[in-house]
Amino acid sequence: MATIDDVARAAGVSASTVSYVLSGKRKISGPTRSRVEQAIAELGYRPHAGARALASSRTNVIALMAPLRVGVDVHVIMQFVAGVVTRARDFDHDVLLLTQDDLGGLDRVTSGSMVDALVMMDVEAVDPRVPLLASQRQPAVLIGLPQDPAGLSCVDLDFEAAGRLAVRHLFAAGHRDIALVGSPPQVLDRHTSYAERLLRGFRTQAEASGMSAVVEPCEPTPAGAYRAVDTLLEQAPQTTALVVHNESALPHVLSRLSRHGRRIPDDLAVVAVCPTDVALAQAVPMTSIDLPAEAIGRLAIDMVMARLAGDQPAETRLLAPVLTERASSRVTAP
Amino acid sequence: MATIDDVARAAGVSASTVSYVLSGKRKISGPTRSRVEQAIAELGYRPHAGARALASSRTNVIALMAPLRVGVDVHVIMQFVAGVVTRARDFDHDVLLLTQDDLGGLDRVTSGSMVDALVMMDVEAVDPRVPLLASQRQPAVLIGLPQDPAGLSCVDLDFEAAGRLAVRHLFAAGHRDIALVGSPPQVLDRHTSYAERLLRGFRTQAEASGMSAVVEPCEPTPAGAYRAVDTLLEQAPQTTALVVHNESALPHVLSRLSRHGRRIPDDLAVVAVCPTDVALAQAVPMTSIDLPAEAIGRLAIDMVMARLAGDQPAETRLLAPVLTERASSRVTAP
DNA sequence: CGGCTCCGTCGAAGCGTTTCAACAAGGTAG
DNA sequence: CTACCTTGTTGAAACGCTTCGACGGAGCCG
Structure with a gap:
C-alpha cells in the first residue's frame, strides 16, 4: 500500500x-x-484509517445500535438503518453496527475510540443504555423518547400526536365507537416509549371528543391477531373504526375481519400506523399515518453531525405525523 | 483516556x-x-483501536455489505445480519455496515485498512463486485453463489437441492401437476443466483419425475400475488400443489387462493421456501424448506475467521435443505 | 529601498500501540 | 566455577497520519 x-x-x-x-x-x-x-x-x-484516527482523534465512523432480534417491525428497522447508513455516507462517515443487547459494545466502541458518535434505536422509556451513553464523551442521538434523555438528543415520530390525529380523522368521518389494536403486551410491558405515547394520544383525544374507545393489545402473530379481533368484535360489537399500530399483525387483522364478514371500509374503517410501503402492501390500501423511518434515520445523522461539527446543544425533535387517506377509511357512498 | x-x-x-x-x-x-x-x-x-490497527495491521472489524433497499425478503436480510454480527462478536470482531449499492465502499474500507475482511450478501450470478473483491488483499466470503467465485469463499443454501426436495416431497404426496410461484421478474432478470438455482432444481426434478410443472414469476405485492394466482388457476387449473419461493407474496398468495375457494391443503398443497418464522406466521402453518439465514450468517463469519487465522484456501459450502412438514401440505384424509 | 504582511510550503513532534532484539537474573550442566 | 540456557521483562523502533510553529519569498507601502 x-x-x-x-x-x-x-x-x-x-x-x-x-x-x-x-x-x-x-x-x-x-x-x-x-x-x-x-x-x-x-x-x-x-x-490509512487507523493512522488517521490516531493522529486526528476522528474515525469518521458512527456506531448504530439496532434491535436485530427478528419479530417486530422488521421493515421499520431496515428503513431506519438504510436512512442512517446512506445519510452517514453523505457526510463521509461509515456505520458500525451494534446489536441492541450488546451493552458492553457501547463502552467498547466508545472508550476504544472506534467511533465518533452513536445512534441508538428503539429506546425505551427507562433505558439502561441511556445513562451509559450519557457518560461517554462521544455525542449520541436516540431514536425514541426516554423519560429522561439525560442531555442526549432525541428524534422520533410524535406518536402521541399520531394517536390524536388518527382519532380526529375517524371522528371527522363520523365514527363514535373506535378501537385500537396495539402493540404486543410484552412491548407495552417493556415500556417501549412509542407504544405508550401512541396509546396516550389515542385515549386522550377519544375522551376529548367524547368517543367510546377500547384498546386491545395484540401479539404479532396470526393467532394473536385473530384473538384480538375476535375479542374486539365480541366485547365491542358497535365499533365502527379501528386504529392498528402493529405492523406484523396488520395483514392478519384484516383477513380476520374479512372472515367475520366485516368489509373495509364499509362496515369498518381502519387506520394503520406504519411505513407507507407496508400500508400499500395490504389487501386493501390502508389509510395510514406514515412512520417515516428512513427520514428519521437520516435526521438522526444530521443531528449527530451537527453536534460533531459545533457546539450545538442536545435537542429533541418530534416529527409531526401525516395521515394519508386511502381505501381503508374512505367514505364510500353518501 | x-x-x-x-x-x-x-x-x-x-x-x-x-x-x-x-x-x-x-x-x-x-x-x-x-x-x-x-x-x-x-x-x-x-x-485505542486506531493505534492498535496502525501498529498491528489488524482492525478486528469485518465489513458486511447488505441490501438495505426495502422490498424483498426483509426477514431474511435481518436474520443474516443478526447472524453475522453476533457471531463476529464471538470472535471479538465488530461489523461495519455497507450498503449494496455503495460500490466504492469496497475499495474504501479495504484500501483504507478499515476492515480485516468482508462478507457480501445477495451475490448475483454475474456480479461486478466479485472481481473488485477478488482483487483486494482482505479475504472475503460471499453469501450466494456467483458463476465465477474468482477464488472467494461462498456459502449459501443449496437452492437447487431445495427445488428438487420440494418437488420430491409433493411427488411422494401423490401430486403430479405442480407449479412454482417464484421470485419477481426483476429478481430473475438480475440473475440473482438463488432464484435461478431454485428454478433449475424445480424444473429438473419435475421433469425427472414426469410431472407437469408450470412456473409463474410473482411481484412481491398483493396485486402481483393476485395476478400470479389468477393466471395460474386459469392456465393450469389441474394444478394440485404449489411451491412458493417469495416471502413477501406468500400471505397474498394464500389469501387469494382462499378467495378462489381453494382450501389448503385439501384442494391445493403448498410448500414455501422461506425462514421458519415466516412459514409459521401465515394463516395456515406452512410446510416449508427453511432458509436458515441466521445460520448462514454465522457460518460466513466462521469461514472468514478461518481464512484470517490460517492459510485455509477458499471454499464453497452449500447447506443441505431441510423440509419440515406442516399443515399446508399434510395429507388430511386417506 | 527597507520593513511588513501575507501566502504557500515544510519539518518535526506527536498520537497509542505492537513487536523485535536484547538483556538481566536465575537455573542447569559440565 | 564458568559457560550456557531459560524465563520474564524491557527499550526502542516502527506503523502512517495530522497539525503546529516556522520559514522563505513575493508583494506592498511609505
Whole structure:
C-alpha cells in the first residue's frame, strides 16, 4: 500500500502538503494541488484509517445500535438503518453496527475510540443504555423518547400526536365507537416509549371528543391477531373504526375481519400506523399515518453531525405525523 | 483516556509488558500479570483501536455489505445480519455496515485498512463486485453463489437441492401437476443466483419425475400475488400443489387462493421456501424448506475467521435443505 | 529601498500501540 | 566455577497520519 510519503515523493512535496491537500485545512496553490492529486490517483493512495484516527482523534465512523432480534417491525428497522447508513455516507462517515443487547459494545466502541458518535434505536422509556451513553464523551442521538434523555438528543415520530390525529380523522368521518389494536403486551410491558405515547394520544383525544374507545393489545402473530379481533368484535360489537399500530399483525387483522364478514371500509374503517410501503402492501390500501423511518434515520445523522461539527446543544425533535387517506377509511357512498 | 503508559506506570512495568498481558503473545509471570490486570481495571483502560490497527495491521472489524433497499425478503436480510454480527462478536470482531449499492465502499474500507475482511450478501450470478473483491488483499466470503467465485469463499443454501426436495416431497404426496410461484421478474432478470438455482432444481426434478410443472414469476405485492394466482388457476387449473419461493407474496398468495375457494391443503398443497418464522406466521402453518439465514450468517463469519487465522484456501459450502412438514401440505384424509 | 504582511510550503513532534532484539537474573550442566 | 540456557521483562523502533510553529519569498507601502 502506498503511504502519504510515497505520494509526497511522487509529487515532489512534503507529506504535510499532501495532508493539507486532502483535508483542505490550509490553502495550497493550484499547481501543487494538481501535482499531488495526480500522484494520489496514480498510486491509488488511500489514507490509512487507523493512522488517521490516531493522529486526528476522528474515525469518521458512527456506531448504530439496532434491535436485530427478528419479530417486530422488521421493515421499520431496515428503513431506519438504510436512512442512517446512506445519510452517514453523505457526510463521509461509515456505520458500525451494534446489536441492541450488546451493552458492553457501547463502552467498547466508545472508550476504544472506534467511533465518533452513536445512534441508538428503539429506546425505551427507562433505558439502561441511556445513562451509559450519557457518560461517554462521544455525542449520541436516540431514536425514541426516554423519560429522561439525560442531555442526549432525541428524534422520533410524535406518536402521541399520531394517536390524536388518527382519532380526529375517524371522528371527522363520523365514527363514535373506535378501537385500537396495539402493540404486543410484552412491548407495552417493556415500556417501549412509542407504544405508550401512541396509546396516550389515542385515549386522550377519544375522551376529548367524547368517543367510546377500547384498546386491545395484540401479539404479532396470526393467532394473536385473530384473538384480538375476535375479542374486539365480541366485547365491542358497535365499533365502527379501528386504529392498528402493529405492523406484523396488520395483514392478519384484516383477513380476520374479512372472515367475520366485516368489509373495509364499509362496515369498518381502519387506520394503520406504519411505513407507507407496508400500508400499500395490504389487501386493501390502508389509510395510514406514515412512520417515516428512513427520514428519521437520516435526521438522526444530521443531528449527530451537527453536534460533531459545533457546539450545538442536545435537542429533541418530534416529527409531526401525516395521515394519508386511502381505501381503508374512505367514505364510500353518501 | 488512560493510555497503555498510564497502565504501565500504575503497575510498575513497561508498556510492552502491558501489551503482552493483553495479547497473550508472550508468557508473563503470575504476579506481574495480576498487577497489570488490576491497573487496567482501576484505570478503566481500553486500547485505542486506531493505534492498535496502525501498529498491528489488524482492525478486528469485518465489513458486511447488505441490501438495505426495502422490498424483498426483509426477514431474511435481518436474520443474516443478526447472524453475522453476533457471531463476529464471538470472535471479538465488530461489523461495519455497507450498503449494496455503495460500490466504492469496497475499495474504501479495504484500501483504507478499515476492515480485516468482508462478507457480501445477495451475490448475483454475474456480479461486478466479485472481481473488485477478488482483487483486494482482505479475504472475503460471499453469501450466494456467483458463476465465477474468482477464488472467494461462498456459502449459501443449496437452492437447487431445495427445488428438487420440494418437488420430491409433493411427488411422494401423490401430486403430479405442480407449479412454482417464484421470485419477481426483476429478481430473475438480475440473475440473482438463488432464484435461478431454485428454478433449475424445480424444473429438473419435475421433469425427472414426469410431472407437469408450470412456473409463474410473482411481484412481491398483493396485486402481483393476485395476478400470479389468477393466471395460474386459469392456465393450469389441474394444478394440485404449489411451491412458493417469495416471502413477501406468500400471505397474498394464500389469501387469494382462499378467495378462489381453494382450501389448503385439501384442494391445493403448498410448500414455501422461506425462514421458519415466516412459514409459521401465515394463516395456515406452512410446510416449508427453511432458509436458515441466521445460520448462514454465522457460518460466513466462521469461514472468514478461518481464512484470517490460517492459510485455509477458499471454499464453497452449500447447506443441505431441510423440509419440515406442516399443515399446508399434510395429507388430511386417506 | 527597507520593513511588513501575507501566502504557500515544510519539518518535526506527536498520537497509542505492537513487536523485535536484547538483556538481566536465575537455573542447569559440565 | 564458568559457560550456557531459560524465563520474564524491557527499550526502542516502527506503523502512517495530522497539525503546529516556522520559514522563505513575493508583494506592498511609505
